[in-house]
Amino acid sequence: MRTLVVVSAGLTVPSSTRLLADRLATAVAGQTEVRVDVVELRDLATDIANNLVTGFPSPRLAAALETVTRADGLVAATPIFTASYSGLFKSFFDVLDPEALTGKPVLVAATGGTARHSLALEHALRPLFTYLRAVVVPTAVYAAPEDWASAGTDDLAHRIARAAGELAELMAGRPPAVAPQAEQVVPFAQQLAALRVRPEG
Amino acid sequence: MQFGIFTVGDVTTDPTTGETVSEYERIKAMVTIALKAEEVGLDVFATGEHHNPPFVPSSPTTMLGYVAARTERLVLSTATTLITTNDPVKIAEDYAMLQHLADGRVDLIMGRGNTGPVYPWFGQDIRNGIPLAIENYALLHQLWREDVVDWEGRFRTPLQGFTSTPRPLDGVPPFVWHGSIRSPEIAEQAAYYGDGFFANNIFWPKEHYMRLIGLYRQRYAHYGHGTPEQAIVGLGGQVFMRKNSQDAVREFRPYFDNAPVYGHGPSLEDFMAQTPLTVGSPQQVIDRTLEFRQYFGDYQRQLFLMDHAGLPLKTVLEQLDILGEEVVPVLRKEFAVGRPAEVPDAPTHASLVEAARKVSVQ
Numbered sequence: 001m002r003t004l005v006v007v008s009a010g011l012t013v014p015s016s017t018r019l020l021a022d023r024l025a026t027a028v029a030g031q032t033e034v035r036v037d038v039v040e041l042r043d044l045a046t047d048i049a050n051n052l053v054t055g056f057p058s059p060r061l062a063a064a065l066e067t068v069t070r071a072d073g074l075v076a077a078t079p080i081f082t083a084s085y086s087g088l089f090k091s092f093f094d095v096l097d098p099e100a101l102t103g104k105p106v107l108v109a110a111t112g113g114t115a116r117h118s119l120a121l122e123h124a125l126r127p128l129f130t131y132l133r134a135v136v137v138p139t140a141v142y143a144a145p146e147d148w149a150s151a152g153t154d155d156l157a158h159r160i161a162r163a164a165g166e167l168a169e170l171m172a173g174r175p176p177a178v179a180p181q182a183e184q185v186v187p188f189a190q191q192l193a194a195l196r197v198r199p200e201g
Numbered sequence: 202m203q204f205g206i207f208t209v210g211d212v213t214t215d216p217t218t219g220e221t222v223s224e225y226e227r228i229k230a231m232v233t234i235a236l237k238a239e240e241v242g243l244d245v246f247a248t249g250e251h252h253n254p255p256f257v258p259s260s261p262t263t264m265l266g267y268v269a270a271r272t273e274r275l276v277l278s279t280a281t282t283l284i285t286t287n288d289p290v291k292i293a294e295d296y297a298m299l300q301h302l303a304d305g306r307v308d309l310i311m312g313r314g315n316t317g318p319v320y321p322w323f324g325q326d327i328r329n330g331i332p333l334a335i336e337n338y339a340l341l342h343q344l345w346r347e348d349v350v351d352w353e354g355r356f357r358t359p360l361q362g363f364t365s366t367p368r369p370l371d372g373v374p375p376f377v378w379h380g381s382i383r384s385p386e387i388a389e390q391a392a393y394y395g396d397g398f399f400a401n402n403i404f405w406p407k408e409h410y411m412r413l414i415g416l417y418r419q420r421y422a423h424y425g426h427g428t429p430e431q432a433i434v435g436l437g438g439q440v441f442m443r444k445n446s447q448d449a450v451r452e453f454r455p456y457f458d459n460a461p462v463y464g465h466g467p468s469l470e471d472f473m474a475q476t477p478l479t480v481g482s483p484q485q486v487i488d489r490t491l492e493f494r495q496y497f498g499d500y501q502r503q504l505f506l507m508d509h510a511g512l513p514l515k516t517v518l519e520q521l522d523i524l525g526e527e528v529v530p531v532l533r534k535e536f537a538v539g540r541p542a543e544v545p546d547a548p549t550h551a552s553l554v555e556a557a558r559k560v561s562v563q
Contacts, residue, residue, distance in 0.1 A: 053466030185385045188393035
């Protein structure tokens with residue numbers, strides 16, 4: 001079975017960011033068969049800061065990074081702070097291996113105190129995941145306070161359904177993620193030959 | 202098996218007193234520490250090489266030459282020699298010179314260096330780190346083994362009819378170890394030449410080093426130098442000891458909490474659990490160090506980092522007394538138990554001269 005991993009950077013308990021992320025995950029699960037794993041960054045805040053300082057993850061953070069790396073698809077949700085993703089959210093992706101998300105379908109989502117910050121998804125989250133060579137679904141989902149009481153044809157529920165449908169389709173069209181291959185070593189003669197100024201002979 | 206110490210040569214404020222030693226005091230302290238290493242019965246002293254503050258050892262052969270003149274037995278090494286940004290011709294000359302002055306008591310650990318600006322300061326680019334390490338060492342290897350060298354590469358002025366002098370003592374170049382934290386290319390390089398591989402084994406979880414050492418051993422055998430178990434492995438380690446482990450923890454904690462590299466991050470307890478750092482009684486250090494053999498196999502050289510993070514010289518010398526009197530004698534005995542006869546000792550000048558003599562007789 002494919003695995004959908006939710007990365008949520010909400011800080012309060014309960015958190016509206018987590019609420020949004022869970023609704024997205026449920027909507028994806030409604031369209032394609034997936035197991036859902038959740039990585040709550042709040043629980044890893046100290047581990048993430050320590051990794052920035054020491055250069056290696058604690059066992060708990062290493063497990064979370066491994067979960068994300070093995071995922072078939074990702075829901076990445078953050079509160080918008082100071083016009084962008086939260087520092088905790090960014091720091092998690094800073095300590096993730098830069099190759100870990102290559103080709104992986106990602107749905108980006110955010111919450112904020114005002115709808116005026118909704119384009120942070122397009123200006124901050126989308127380029128971040130594009131840089132990491134993830135495949136970001138076209139619909140990004142933002143929830144402002146009023147969205148939790150919205151109705152009509154473009155309400156939050158509709159946006160969630162559309163984005164979830166896009167992610168489900170990408171995940172279904174992709175072979176299941178496999179465990180990374182053991183390290184391959186380039187034979188030394190080949191490493192030396194690559195440096196040779198003129199070919200021999 | 203060899204035991205010794207390696208030093209980074211950092212000038213760090215003592216967090217318990219706010220005092221910072223001068224460069225003069227730190228350089229002299231490094232020499233005092235090296236002499237103490239011989240006095241307490243250790244086998245190896247290795248100095249770092251750095252080209253930026255707060256580090257003092259920019260000129261390792263100057264320091265090691267001075268130490269050589271004042272010691273009898275101690276093997277002088279580096280941790281590490283920057284094979285990327287030093288001219289390999291100058292390394293060949295400097296260390297051959299040192300080898301003569303020290304009557305052969307010299308080997309080197311090659312490293313790439315991870316301080317970004319050092320590369321451009323020396324006319325290089327950190328993105329070429331691996332190719333520089335490979336090409337520069339290939340030239341160094343040739344300069345020490347061929348009297349007259351014609352050479353052309355990507356990174357250095359070509360050589361026509363060049364002879365590096367002095368020639369290595371007794372025609373036998375200093376033994377070389379290659380150090381790396383995470384690059385399989387360097388493990389492969391060490392294996393190809395049949396050189397040693399050194400994992401600094403500090404600051405990071407052991408799994409990083411296990412992976413590389415496993416690869417090195419396997420490729421060492423692939424290149425026909427011996428069995429995987431006969432490959433030449435060196436390890437670092439970091440310890441702080443007092444008779445009672447609580448005293449060790451209490452005394453070391455402020456140095457740990459404020460240390461460069463890992464300070465202001467995880468707790469001492471977490472860092473001890475996640476990395477090879479051991480702060481405790483001499484017996485705890487013995488037990489932890491003996492575990493290394495389970496993870497890395499029987500190995501040839503164990504170096505300890507004893508003098509960083511602003512620890513005062515007096516404390517470091519006390520640590521060396523404990524290391525030499527209470528820890529290393531037990532480690533020597535225990536590491537010898539069950540060690541297969543075919544696992545070699547670390548190469549020395551004498552053993553390399555003997556090996557070369559056997560080859561020429563055949």
